[in-house]
Amino acid sequence: MSSYFIQKKPFVVPTDDGKYIGEHFGKASTGQSDLSIAHMVAPPHWSEPFQTPEFDEYTFIISGQKQFDINGEQLTLKAGESIQIKAGTRVRYSNPFDAPCTYISVCKSAFDFEKVNREAE
Template identity: 70%
Template sequence: MKKYKIQKQPFVVPTNDGKLIEEHFGNASIKSDLSIAHMVAPPKWSEPFQTPEFDEFTYIIKGKKQFIVDSEIIVLKAGESIKIKKGARVQYSNPFDEACEYLAVCFPAFSMDLVNREA
């Protein structure tokens, strides 16, 4: 039995806000204890505040992304990364004029049941 798994066709998560989500490992693709997704957030994109029950690591590949973590505004640019611990109240957005490409890793794996998005 092989001790590795290659992902050649990530699951493209359907969205209605213009954001691209390609999950390589996680609950929607190849089952894993953590999730890894390649994402592209379009200009002026944002999502509601949430209080996830997982740690999320984000690495910015291109562009900039804004995070509001427990009311502190943080802006990261290409080459920078952040770990947001589970239980933090956070909002992710791209209020800028160019798309933001990034990788997101969640542990445990991302699940809508664990996001706790605000209305």
């Protein structure tokens, strides 16, 4: 058994909103439930519904900007900035800007559709 694993074929999560999600490690790609790491690209003028995940989520912005609505407070992060959003926090992610936003998302425990608790729009 090797002491490392190079991910060359991340699981591409099917979306219908133009967002790219390439999960390198996590439930869908490697079957692990303790952590997920995904490369994301949010297209211009993209948003998703509010959610209250049962996992911590860390976001590192590579390029562009991303907006966060967290418990009634609105924040914008730019390239080189990062944020931790703790489990149980009501949050909405969006990119209301004119350029795509590329970022890395790390979830601990791993992202799980059954534990993201998205609200109906």
